[in-house]
Amino acid sequence: MGDSAYSFSLTTFSRTGKLLQIEYALNAVANGRTSLGICAKDGVVIATDKKLSSSLVDLDQVSKIQKINEGSGFVYSGLGPDYRVLVRKARKSAQSYHLQYREHKPVSQLVKSTASVMQEYTQSGGVRPFGVSLLVAGIDADANKTPRLYQVDPSGAYFAWKATAVGKNYINAKNFLEKRYQDDMELEDAIHTALLTLREGFEGEMTKDNIEVGIVSQTDGKFRVLTPDQIQDYLDETS
Amino acid sequence: MSILEYNGAAIIAMSGKNCVGIACDKRLGAQAQTVSCDFRKVFQYNKTFVGLAGLATDVQTMSSLLKFRKSLYELREEREMSPKVLSNLLSNLLYEKRFGPYFIEPVVAGLDENNEPFLSGMDLIGAPVYTDDFVVTGTATANMYGMCETLYKKDMEPEELFETLSQALLASVDRDALSGWGATVHIVTKDGIITRELKARQD
Numbered sequence: 001m002g003d004s005a006y007s008f009s010l011t012t013f014s015r016t017g018k019l020l021q022i023e024y025a026l027n028a029v030a031n032g033r034t035s036l037g038i039c040a041k042d043g044v045v046i047a048t049d050k051k052l053s054s055s056l057v058d059l060d061q062v063s064k065i066q067k068i069n070e071g072s073g074f075v076y077s078g079l080g081p082d083y084r085v086l087v088r089k090a091r092k093s094a095q096s097y098h099l100q101y102r103e104h105k106p107v108s109q110l111v112k113s114t115a116s117v118m119q120e121y122t123q124s125g126g127v128r129p130f131g132v133s134l135l136v137a138g139i140d141a142d143a144n145k146t147p148r149l150y151q152v153d154p155s156g157a158y159f160a161w162k163a164t165a166v167g168k169n170y171i172n173a174k175n176f177l178e179k180r181y182q183d184d185m186e187l188e189d190a191i192h193t194a195l196l197t198l199r200e201g202f203e204g205e206m207t208k209d210n211i212e213v214g215i216v217s218q219t220d221g222k223f224r225v226l227t228p229d230q231i232q233d234y235l236d237e238t239s
Numbered sequence: 240m241s242i243l244e245y246n247g248a249a250i251i252a253m254s255g256k257n258c259v260g261i262a263c264d265k266r267l268g269a270q271a272q273t274v275s276c277d278f279r280k281v282f283q284y285n286k287t288f289v290g291l292a293g294l295a296t297d298v299q300t301m302s303s304l305l306k307f308r309k310s311l312y313e314l315r316e317e318r319e320m321s322p323k324v325l326s327n328l329l330s331n332l333l334y335e336k337r338f339g340p341y342f343i344e345p346v347v348a349g350l351d352e353n354n355e356p357f358l359s360g361m362d363l364i365g366a367p368v369y370t371d372d373f374v375v376t377g378t379a380t381a382n383m384y385g386m387c388e389t390l391y392k393k394d395m396e397p398e399e400l401f402e403t404l405s406q407a408l409l410a411s412v413d414r415d416a417l418s419g420w421g422a423t424v425h426i427v428t429k430d431g432i433i434t435r436e437l438k439a440r441q442d
Contacts, residue, residue, distance in 0.1 A: 099331070100327070100328060100331050101324045101327050101328055102323065102324070102327040103321075103323075103324050103327075106316065108316075108317075109315065109316060112315070141316070141318060142317075142318065143352075
């Protein structure tokens with residue numbers, strides 16, 4: 001990273017004050033498959049469309065939603081390989097934290113350190129920004145165990161959301177969510193709403209095998225990815 | 240003489256009913272000579288107290304290092320460090336110097352988020368032990384173990400805990416040349432911390 005020939009940053013300011021590499025990275029994200037998240041009062045749900053270019057692709061080997069530590073999970077829109085690097089770094093950072101403090105790294109801290117890594121790649125020699133926006137779900141370490149949903153962008157900026165979407169069609173998805181979102185929503189309702197929102201922008205038929213759903217509930221604070229059978233139960237309820 | 244006995248110290252921490260107490264002597268010596276009768280060995284980090292016995296320079300360095308780490312944690316995480324986390328952090332900091340250790344043997348005492356007592360002690364390279372009754376460290380540990388084992392009862396109220404802790408420490412340091420010259424006792428309850436200075440034999 002940044003050997004002598006490339007010790008200057010490739011992300012430089014334009015005359016208008018923009019960092020074009022980051023703008024282009026956001027374009028890469030907007031071309032990616034839709035991902036969304038909803039923060040309920042007793043948990044968080046994240047979901048994504050994992051349809052790929054050909055029906056010959058073995059879909060159950062594709063895993064976009066990843067657990068980072070006991071209490072947090074990621075999903076993304078954008079470049080898969082870039083995402084996998086971030087997941088690896090986040091998992092290592094969460095384990096280092098646990099080694100130091102013997103406590104699980106809180107989701108807010110995980111977001112800060114991941115965002116910090118993404119920012120580094122906009123200001124280091126010889127590297128390009130990550131072409132992903134992450135959605136991070138977890139239960140906070142505060143006294144109320146507040147459920148949290150964060151979005152982290154290629155620039156390293158992060159935002160906490162009540163509900164949001166990234167990737168293709170994100171504007172329509174966010175409008176849909178804005179209409180349906182309620183502050184006192186429960187996790188079960190949030191999962192249904194997430195599935196309905198995904199279905200809105202879905203090309204073709206949405207089945208248990210071409211989407212992925214991850215949830216974390218306030219009751220046990222553990223992040224888990226739903227199995228296709230569990231997704232089927234929810235799909236049956238929504239139709 | 241061992242490096243851990245160069246300056247002299249005696250620290251006891253005990254648990255009571257929804258409270259903890261920690262007491263230390265105040266002597267700082269250079270082997271046989273007494274240099275100060277006012278040397279603090281117990282440091283406060285919110286509701287957690289850390290008692291550091293051993294080489295005085297390392298006592299001071301480690302107390303500063305812990306303050307540094309605790310402050311950063313509170314700023315980043317926007318919450319207080321619980322005693323268990325502080326104890327694990329300390330254990331890690333000590334093991335990082337496994338082959339050139341800090342010459343201190345700490346004890347950690349505090350109340351956690353649910354106001355339950357927490358006690359731990361560790362050796363100079365960070366091996367922790369967690370107990371629910373008492374932990375001791377310093378140059379008079381043999382005396383202190385004897386006194387604590389005899390005087391300790393479960394679920395003491397703060398006032399009784401203070402008496403027990405004080406008697407245990409005073410009797411222990413009286414038979415140890417390297418510790419004594421007064422004592423400080425802190426009792427931590429959910430309502431606050433009471434600190435008392437003990438008048439003791441000045442020898």
